[in-house]
Amino acid sequence: MSRNNGNSKNPLHGLWALTNRDLKKWYKNPIILMLGIIQPIIWMSLLGKAMNLGAIFTSNSISFPQINPPLSIPQQIQIGQWLSNVASSAMQNTFGTADYFSYMAVGMMSFVVMFTAMFSGMSMVFDRRLGFLNKVLSTPVARGSILMAKILSAVIRALVQATIVLGIAYVLGLSVGANFTLLNLLGVYAALFLISMGLSSIFILIAIRSTRQETQMAVVNLLNLPLMFASNALFPASLMPDWLQTITKINPVTYATDATRQLILYTVDMHQLAIDFLFLGAFAVVFSTIGIVLSWRYLSK
C-alpha cells in the first residue's frame, strides 16, 4: 500500500464532513426535530394566544356598577370603542404592535435558537464519552475544525428550526409589518446566525473537556430562564425594574430579538438596528474565536 494523500490538503478538510455528521444524526431522527419545534409551538399557542393582553381593555371586562343612572346602550358602545382605542394604543406603545401574539412569536425565534445552541454542548460530551472524539483527534483534521463543525451544525439546526417556527407563527396569525421585504428576511437570518454562533460557542466551550452530560444539563437549566426572561423576548425590557434592565442590556437574546422584531414587525430604526448587529457580531466573533483558540489547547488532554 502506498500512500498518496496528504500533500495538497485543504486546511479546512473534514470541517464539512463533521458538520454533516451532526446534521445527519439530527435529520435522520425526526423525533428530535419534532420535539425541538413542538416546544416553541406550545409556548406560542399557550402563552401567545392565552395572554390576549389587548382583551383586558374591553367593555366586557370592565363593568360600571357604581354609575347611576345606568349608561344607555349607545353610551356603552361609545365607551367600549374608546376603551379599545386606549387598549390598542397602550399595546402599540408597549409592544410596538397591536397584538401580543405577533410580539411573542418573533421572540420565540430567539427562544428556539437559544435552545438549540444550549444543547449543542451535549453532542460534544457524547462524542467524548463514546470515544468518537478521540478517533477524530487522532486524524490530521484541524482541532479548530472539530469545534467549528459543532458550532456550524448547531447554527444550521437553529436556523432551520427558527424558519419552521416562523412559518407556523405566520399560519397562527403573525401579522408582518407593512415594510417587510426579502431584505428584512435576510437580516433576520443574519441576526439569528450571529446569536446562535455566539451562544453555541459558549455552550460547546463549557463542554470542551466534560464527560458528564449531567453537568451540561445543569448548566442549561441554570441559564435558560435568565436568558429567556431577562430579555425582551416575552416582555418589553423598558417596563422592567432597573436592575433587570441592566441584565437585559448584556443579554444577547435582547439584541437578537430586537433586531428580528424591527425587521419583521416594526419600521426599522437604522441606528438601533446597527447597535443590535454590532453587539451580536462582537458576541459571535469573540466567543467563536475563544473557542477555536482554546480548542488547540484543551480539546486533547
Place this chain on the structure above:
Amino acid sequence: MNGDAIVVEDLTKVFNKNLVAVDHVNFTVKGGEIFGFLGPNGAGKTTTINMLITILRPTEGSAVVCNHDITKDANGVRDCIGVVPQEYTADEDLTGIENVMLCADLYGIPRDESKKRAEELLELVELTKFKDKQVATYSGGMRRRLELACGLINRPHVFFLDEPTLGLDVQTRAATWNYIKLLKKEFGMTIFMTTHYLEEADMLCDRVAIIDHGKIIASGAPNDLKESLGGDIMTLRIQDGNADISDLVKKVPKVKEVKKQDGTYRIKVVDGEETAPTIIDAVRAEGHKVTRLSLTKPTLDEVYLEYTGRSIREEEESKEGFAAQRMAMRKARGARAMGGHP
C-alpha cells in the same frame, strides 16, 4: 517499511501531578512487525497508546512514530497512522459506508479516491453486503470490522489497535487475527496492539512488551521470553525403574536441568521439540525403553506471572477492583477540565 517504526524514549505521563500512569518507558518497534503491548488493566497500556497516537500529551520524554515526533510534528504522525480504539466509535445513526467516508474526509482524501478505497476496505472486512445499513443494526463483530476499515482508510504505515478482540466471540476473534496477519503480510504494515489475551499475543506478535505500574518489565519475542524462564519441561519415564539416566540425559546439549521424582524425570530443556528426539536416541542407545513421554511449553501466562507477580486469571477475577481503579484514573484525567469544570 524499513527501519524503526516507533521509537519511544523515557515517555512519561503523570495525571494530576501525582498519578504516574506511564513511567519513563523505553521501547522500539521495528518496521513491519506486529508488536504486542501486554499488561494488567490500569497498567498504562491505553495511556501509552494515546500518547503515541497524539491525543494525549506526554508529561516528559518523547516518541517518534514513522519518523515524526509526536509532540513537535503531531500532524505528521496523524497522517501516517491508523487507529482502532477500544470503544466502538462508529456512528450508530450513519450507515457503514457513511462512517468509512467520514473517516476518509477527516484525512482529506479526495472524493473519487476515497470512494474506491472505502469499497475495497468494506470488501476486505466482508461488510459490502451491509454497507448501506445503519450501524445500529450491526453486531459487535461487524462493528469491530467496520472500525478496522475506518482505521485503514488512509493506508497507514503504523496501525494501532487497542484491545482489538476485547469482548468478541471466538470466531470473530479468529477472524480479527486473520485480518491482522493479512495486513502485515500483504502490506508490510507495522502493527502496534495492546491486549490482555496472552494466547493472542503469543500467536500474533513478533515481539511483545509487558507493562505493569507504568513501567516496562520485560520485552522481546514471545519465544525468547518463554525461554528466559528456563525452557520447556519434558517428562520421561523408562521401563527399568531402578536405573538412573540423569547423568546421561544431562550430557545432551540444550538440556538445562534434570530431576528424578518417583521414577519420572523432569527435564528442563531449550527448544524442546528439537531436543526431545536427541534425548530419546541417547536413552535408547544405552538400552533403556521409554514408556512415557510428554513435552510442555511454558506459555506467555507463565511469563506474565513471573514478571507481574500475578496471573491473568486473577486479573479477570478482580475486575471490579480494576474497574474502580479505572474510574479513579478517568476522573483524574477529567478533573483537569478547564474553569473548574468537573
